[in-house]
Amino acid sequence: MHAITVPSPGGPEALVWAEVPDPEPGPGEVVVDVRASAVNRADLLQRQGHYPPPPGAPAYLGLECSGVISAVGPDVTDWRVGQEVCALLAGGGYAERVAVPAGQVLPVPAGVDLVDAAALPEVACTVWSNVVRLAGLRAGETLLVHGGGSGIGTFAIQLGVALGATVLVTARAAKHERLRELGAAHTIDYAGQDFVEEVRRVTDGRGADVVLDIMGASYLRQNVAALATGGRLMVIGLQGGRKGELDLNALMAKRATIGATTLRARPAAEKAAIVRGVRDEVWPLVEAGRIRPVVDRRMPMAEAAEAHRRVENSDHLGKVLLTTG
Structure with missing residues (x-):
């Protein structure tokens, strides 16, 4: 098969479409013939040599995919050859085939195109696990989403609205x-x-109940200031740096909580539990049309370098998809 490889870390030009060995399904795994994958910020970091895949994961980029199951390994009973699926990956999505634990596979939601389904697994699992499972967003609360134009942001807006929350976002004016x-x-x-001023203004001084943050250190002080009493700050990205100063008194005065998570390196059992939650609680919203994949554009996988440039410059809205056919 062919896959996007990174012979040497670097800029987008480091991505090379090359022939590599075909994957074989191990115990509890299926092989998916990939129709599409999606570009995530983590892929850019891995390309630059800053985010190596966890042990046992494919060396290739790509944290999600959609496609058709072409093989099943021992002990797999829930999936069969020929099913159209999408999947959460630890790596390997930028390829013609990928082996994935069966617990990280999802059916393509009814009404969603097979290619567009590649835009869903990573954002759905990240947003649901943080905003719902950990932060406990409820109807009537206010959710502040940073990077509203990203894949994470566009999904978080829709999920927040579907849950009955008021959603505020930061993004480029365009x-x-x-x-x-x-x-x-x-x-x-x-x-x-x-x-912070805008959040306070539109909430009559109350603040946001939940903040979903991709920036990290550079927004830490402002995010705490923007929280309501009892608010929950969930940090899922470090685009603004890793280390910041935290005013614990300000946090205590608001009886607020800060959480920080990653998804890729979690054990397979934890990922499978998140995938089950997404299938039970989010997929019905997708199938009802209350949440839809937001696709900026589709590009051939061999043009992954140009797709990376678009995401790196934040020129996209939603997900940039890489297709194999």
């Missing part, structure tokens, strides 16, 4: 109209507006 169409109640231009 993306605001699309984000309001997805259900954002208020959009904030992070380049020209103070998001």
Whole structure:
């Protein structure tokens, strides 16, 4: 088969479409003939040599895919050859085939195109596990989403609205109209507006109950300031740095909570539990049309370098998909 390889870490030009060995399904695994994968920020970091795959994961980029099952390994009873699926991966999505633990496989939701389904697994699992499972977002609360135009952001807006929350987002001004169409109640231009002031203004001084943050250190102080009493800050990205100063008194005064998670390196059993939760609680919302995959564009997998440039420059809205056919 062919896959996108990275012979030497570097810029987008480091990505090479090359012939590699075919995967074989191990115990509890299935092989998926990939129709599409999606570009995530983690892929950019891995390409640069900063985010190696966890032990046992394929060396190739790609944290999600959609396609058709072509082989099943021993002990697999829930899936069969020929089923259309999408899957959460520890790596290997930028390829014509990938082996994946059966517990990380999802059916393609009814009404969703097979290729577009590749836009769902990583964002659905990340957002649901943080916003719902850990932060416990409830109807009537306010959710602040940073990076509203990203794949994570566009999904989080829709999930928050479907759960009955009021969703506020930060994003480039050029993306605001699309984000309001997805259900954002208020959009904030992070380049020209103070998001803390805006959050306080639109919530009558109360603040956000849940903040989903991709920035990390550079937003830590402001995120705590933007929280409501009893608020929950969930950090899922470090685009603004790893180390920041935390005012514990401010956090204690609000009786607030900070959580921080990653998904890729979790044990397979933990990932399978998240996937089950997504299938039970999120897939019905997708099949009802209340959440849909937001696809910026489809590009041939051999053009992964150009896809990386688009995501690196934040020119996209939603997910950039890489297709094999």
